[in-house]
Amino acid sequence: MRRPRQQRTRGNRDSAPQGSSSSTSHQAPPRQLSQTLDINTNLGEGYGHYKMEGESDVLPYVTSANIACGAHAGDPLVMEAALEEVRYYGLSLGAHIGYPDLQGFGRREMHLSTSELRATILFQLGALSGLARTLGFEITQVRPHGFLYRQMTSDPRTAAVVAKAVSEYDRWLVLIGPAGSSLQTAGDRAGIRVAGEAWIDRAYDANGHLLPHSHSRAIIKNPNEILNQAASLIRSGTVTAIDGTRVQLDFETLHLHSGMAQARQVAEQVRNMIPHAAALTAEPFTLDGNESNELAFGVY
DSSP states (O other), X not given: OOOOOOOOXXXXXXXXXXXXXXXXXXXXXXXXXOSOOEEEEEEOOOBTXXXXXXXXXXXXXXXXXXXXXXXXXXXXXXXXXXXXXXXXXXXXXXXXXXXXXTTTTTOSOOOOOHHHHHHHHHHHHHHHHHHHHHTTOOEEEEEEOXXXXXXHHXXXXXXXXXXXXXXXXXXXXXXXXXXXXXXXXXXXXXXXXXEEEEESSBOXXXXXXXOOTTSTTXXXXXXXXXXXXXXXXXXXSEEEXXXXXXXXXXXXXXXXXXXXXXXXXXXXXXXHHOTTOOOOOOOOOOOOHHHXXXXXXXXX
C-alpha cells in the first residue's frame, strides 16, 4: 500500500503570498485550460563553495522546487540545505536529474548506454530521496535538466529510458518535460503521469519547441516581455513564436528560472496571475497483465 504523502508544513499554497503586490499591466484572467497550475523552479544548483545566486528569491512564489541531485550540480550538503528551504516554504519536492557532467553543468552533449542512463537516474533519485526522508517528506516530481531535457524531445529512446527508470523507482512520481514533446507517449507506456512544462523567459519556434541556448534569441531578457509571455500562457495557453506564429502549448506547470531578469519581481507578478496555483499530484495508471510484465525492467 502506498505511504500517505507527508503534509506540507507552512501555510496555504492556494493563494498568493501575503503582502505581495499585484500588477495592473500584466494581469491575466483565471486560467481556463485547467483548474490549477503548478509553478516550479530549480534549487540547489551549486557545488561545494559554488552557489547559484538568487535561487531563494523566487521560492515564496512557487508551488514546487526541483533540487539538483549531484550529477549536473549539487552535493550532499547543498542538497540538504535546499531541502530545508523546500520544507520551510511548504513546497512540493522535485528531483532535478541530469547527465553526470559537473564541469559542463549538464548542458554538454552526452550519450550514455541504456543501462548507464537508467543507473544514473536511479542513483540520483535515491540520493535525494534518502536525504528527504530524514526530514519527513518524499519526492513528488522529476524534472530532467539541460541536454537530457532537450534530448527527450527528439530522441524516443532517451525519453523511454527516463520514463521507465522513473517508473521503476516510484510510479507515483510525475515526470516533467517540454510541453508538446513525445515524452507523453513514453510516460503512457511506462505507466506514469507526464506533465508538460512551459517557460516564460525562453523563446519558442513555430513547432512549439524551445530555441536552443546557442540561438541569439533563445532567452527573453526584457522583464515586460517575460510577463507578457506569462500572461499569454496563463490566459490562453499560447506563446508567440519568433516568426510571429501563435503556438498552442499543452502544459500543466510553468517554469520560473531564478536567473531570469528581475526574477523576484517577475515571480511575484506571475504568482498573482495564478491565485489558485497548486503542486502536481499523481497516482499510478491501472495496467493490464501484459503491460505489467513489460514494466519488469529486465529489458529496455
